[in-house]
Amino acid sequence: MSKFFYNQEAESYDAIVVGTGISGGWAAKELCEQGLKTLVLERGRMVNHIEDYPTANMDDWxxxxxxxxxxxxxxxxxxxxRTGYTVRAQHNFWxxxxxxHPYNETKRFDWMRGYHVGGRSIMWGRHSYRWSDMDFEANKKDRxxxxxxxxxxxxxxWYDKVEAYIGVTGENLGLPQLPDGVFEPMMELNCVEQHVREKVSEHFDGRVITAGRVAHINSDKQFEGKNRMRCQYRNRCIRGCPFGAYFSSNSSTLPAAEATGNMTLRxxxxxxxxxxxxxxxxxxxVKVIDRVTKETYEFKAKxxxxxxSSIASTSILMQSKSDRFPNGMGNDSDQLxxxxxxxxxxxxxxxxxxxFEDKYYKGRKPNGIYVPRFRNLGGSSNTDKFIRGYGYQGGASRGNWENTIKELSHGKGLKEEILKPGGWNFGMGGFGEVLPYEDNRMTMDYDNLDQWGLPTVTFDAEFKDNEWKMREDMKEQAVDMLEKAGLKDVQPFDxxxxxxxxxxxxxxxxMGRDPKTSVLNGYNQIHAVKNVYVTDGAFMTSAACVNPSLTYMAFTARAAQHAVQELKKGNI
Incomplete structure (x- = not known):
């Protein structure tokens, strides 16, 4: 990618983008493609597509x-x-x-971070779902x-634009709570997943099992740039995909920004x-500290x-203090x-x-099933136990080792057991909405500094009554669906x-309508500082129950267009 800029002198640009993950990559692409000379700043190391994925082609052995x-x-x-999967040699380096990089916990908070070019766009789960009006109206409805x-x-x-660019597999379902989109062909369900889909549809009105909508190319359609082709079903996504089959900043948006000649990446x-x-x-x-040399710089932009990322962007704003903003830039509402x-x-x-013991599947599908929200949609779906809702992700697979242990086989018997696939298993886990609580917060600790002399983050946040009550229903409904679908030995977990x-x-x-109660306006601008946009997860006013990255990308593309128009008008 572009050469790095190391000049001690303050250099002026049209735009500065802080971060290179899901949102930063899109901001860089959109601003550069619309003609702005853009400096893209990443706190971590350089990662080049393909050549810097060291374990992508290694086998487990x-x-x-x-x-x-x-x-x-x-x-x-x-x-x-704490995630249960990050600490593995295959990918722990991300x-x-x-x-x-320490942080502090008044209450436990699991902050999973990747500091490198591409950020968590390299390691993300890739599930990509649209919000509906039900989600955008929920806060007002529920007060x-x-x-x-x-x-x-x-x-x-903007959802249309993003989906068409990144490639999202899925099927259109006509569900008001999960709007249809611009999709690549759906990743096929295996035979047990299809069976459970049919049985759930038979026994439950309004409940649908589909394949997860994931940001993978699943056709031979030509996507912009030379770095991307269809998914190879290797299921090694978290290591970095040398085929560019799933969307990442490294394979997609950053190369697009670079191709304009308008991007400087540092x-x-x-x-x-x-x-x-x-x-x-x-x-x-912005003020910058070089991670390696610890030299300081200032870069200017319009x-x-x-x-x-949500916590990091807000940390920057909290540290951006002045006479006008003694508690952090844009914090007139005390909501920062x-x-x-x-x-x-x-x-x-x-x-x-x-x-289905005579059935198997081909390849390592990097995706499973998805059950869209079916609670509190109106009528018989409503419950008075909690507000909002949840979905499920999961899937079916065959084990291949359990029977080798049962009888402690050896010799010929062991060989035969190893070569046989095990039985089918099916699991589903819920993803529930967490409500926005004003006292679930982060603060900056100036008594505990990191090695760059910057304050560390302290978290004081927890689940509350609505989440705990929702979890009971998530567990009960999962058991009910699997039992009615004919599974045996169904066991709940929590x-x-x-x-x-x-x-x-x-x-x-x-984001909000009133500067007295929110930090950003409807275009992701700080209410009181119109030329600063925040387009990562920090802007979210509620959470819905679906993976949020598609929404970050759509809002970022929209905000970038708005910024360019406002610059042309002389408003910022």
Missing amino acids: DFPNNGQLSREEKAKQLKQA FVDDLV IAVDWPVRYRDIAP PDSIVHEVMYDPDTKKATG VIFLCA GRNIMDHHLGVGAGGRFEG DPGALGLGIHEMGTAR
């Missing part, structure tokens, strides 16, 4: 100790390990060292927090403050996009850092299926963990 890390290596990622300043019709064209650049001019009431640029949300998960059910475990942290600089 290529890793010493079956991919298990040493105790010394594990000690560096004790918080990262996740930060907790000792180098919770503040009303969203936008509705589905405002964002629908990794190892820790942004810690947005500079403010009280005379113009605008931001003038417009600034904060896309560093508040209303932390995520999705609660780790609850559902699983069981075994007797039948391991709540804590906020952050869904890796969908959002809120902290919410």
Whole structure:
């Protein structure tokens, strides 16, 4: 990608984008393609598509100790390990060292971070769902927090644009709670998934099982650029995809930005403050610390996009203090850092299926099933136990090793058992909406500084009554569906963990109609500083129950167009 800029002198650009993940990549692409000379700043190391995916083509047996890390290596990622999957030699290098990047917990918070070019767009789960008007109107209807300043019709064209560009597999279902989209061919269900789909449809009105809508190319359609082709069904996505089959900044938006000749990419650049001019009431640029040398720089621009992730972008705003903003840039409402949300998960059910022993599947499908929300949609779907709703993700597969242990086989019997696939198993786990609570918050600790002399983040957030009541229903309905679908030995599970475990942290600089109760307006601008846009998860006013990245991308593309138009008009 572009050469890095290391000049000590303050350099001026049309735009600065902070962060290179899902949102930052889209901001860079859109601003560069519309002619703005754009400086893209990433706090972590450089990662080039393909050449910097070191384990992408390795088999599991290529890793010493079956991919298990040493105790010394594990000690560096004790918080990262809470996900249950990050601490593996196949991909642990994407996740930060907790000792180098500490944070504080008044209450447990699982903050999973990747500091490198591409951010978590390399490791994300890729599920991509649209919000509906039901989601955008929910706060107003329930008198919770503040009303969203936008509705589905405002964002629908941008969902179209993003889906067509990134490639999302799925099927159109005609469900009001999960709007249809511009899809690649759906990834096929396997035979047990299809069976459960049919049985659930037979026994439950209004419940649908479909394939997950995931950001993978699943056709021979030519996508923009030379870095992307159809999914190879290897299911090694988290290591980095050399085929570019799933969407990432590294394979897609950043190369598109670079192709314009308008992007300057500078990794190892820790942004810690947005500079403010009280005379113009605008931001003038950002202050940066070089991650490696710890030298300091200032870069200037006409417009600034904060896309560093929900917590990081808000941390930057909190540190951007001035006479005008003594408590952080844009914090007139005292909402900066508040209303932390995520999705609660780790609850559902699983069981075994007797039948289809003569059936198997081909390849390693990087996707399973999805059950769209069916609670509190009106009529018999409503419950008075909790508000909002949840969906499920899951799937069916065949084991291939259990029977080798049962009888402690050896010799010829062991060989025969190893070569036979095991029985079918099916599991489903819920993803529930977390409400925005003003006292679920983050603050900055200036007594505990990191190695760059910057304050660390302290989390004080938790699940509350609505989430706990919802979880009971998530567990009960999962058991009911699987039992009616004919599964045996159905067992519920419920391991709540804590906020952050869904890796969908959002809120902290919410969007709203009133500057007295929100940080951003309906175009992602800070109410009081119009040339600063925040388009990562920080802007979220509520959480819905679907994976949020598609919504971040749609809002980012929309905000970028707005910024260009406002620059041309001389408004920012």
